[in-house]
Amino acid sequence: MKRGFEGSRKTNETEIKMKLQVDGEGEALIDTGIAFFDHMLHQFSKHGLMDLSLQAKGDLEVDFHHTVEDVGILLGEGLKQALGDKSAIKRYATVYTPMDEALGMVAIDISGRSYLHFDVIFRGERTGNFEVQLVEEFFRAFAFNSGITLHVKSLYGNNDHHIIEALFKSLGRAIDEATQLDPRIKGVRSTKGSL
Structure with missing residues (x-):
């Protein structure tokens, strides 16, 4: 059984349509109007083996914040x-991903408890025309709306593009690992009996 979602979000600032298949092959069709962000979402999808179709229109003339x-x-x-x-999912994953000189780490707990610890130092303010501070905004919005505990860390790196790419790849890979089904897990993986 494939686990998926199809839906949209519309505000005065953005309009987004999305299809997601958790049990996919890493196929992506993404257009947010922000080329660098599209590239990172492709990495997330490809390395997480999730199929993602996402079209977004936002007030990019203001800045990229609302769309991201x-x-x-x-x-x-x-x-x-x-x-x-969340029956039978492994729930946890910790993934390290290198990208040339950069090494990123993402640890995830699909717990129902939203939390983000973001420990990343960037070298500059932008990579291309993309403000690097928006990376934390994306991870925060994702963590708090998925109900996951998320720890994100850049261990080292000199190139902001490489640092960010390592983190997006790590996030995809961690989700892939944590959402895997294990027949040994009866119900949810918690002594509470619920997540």
Whole structure:
């Protein structure tokens, strides 16, 4: 059974349509109007083996903030809905991903408790025309709307593009690992009996 979501989000600032298949092959069709962000979402999808179709129109003439944050919100909501009651998922994953000189780490707990710890130092303010501070905004919106505990860390790196790419790849890979079904897990993986 494939776990998926199809939905949209519309505000005065953005309009987003998305389809997500958790159990996919890493196929992506993404257009947010922000080329660098599209590239990172492709990395997330490809390395997480999730199929993602996402079209966003936002007030890019203001800046990229609303679009990046709202994509994180919808992607988080979509993952949460796609996983349903979370029966038999492994729940946890910690992934390290290198990207040339950079090494990124993402640890995830699909717990129902939203939290973000973001420990990343960037070298500059932008990579191309993309403000690097928006990376944290995306991860926060994603974590808080998916109901996951998320720890994000750049261990080292000199190139902001490489640092960010390592983190997006790590996030995809961690979600892939944590959402895997294990027949040994009866119900949810919690002594409480619920997540």
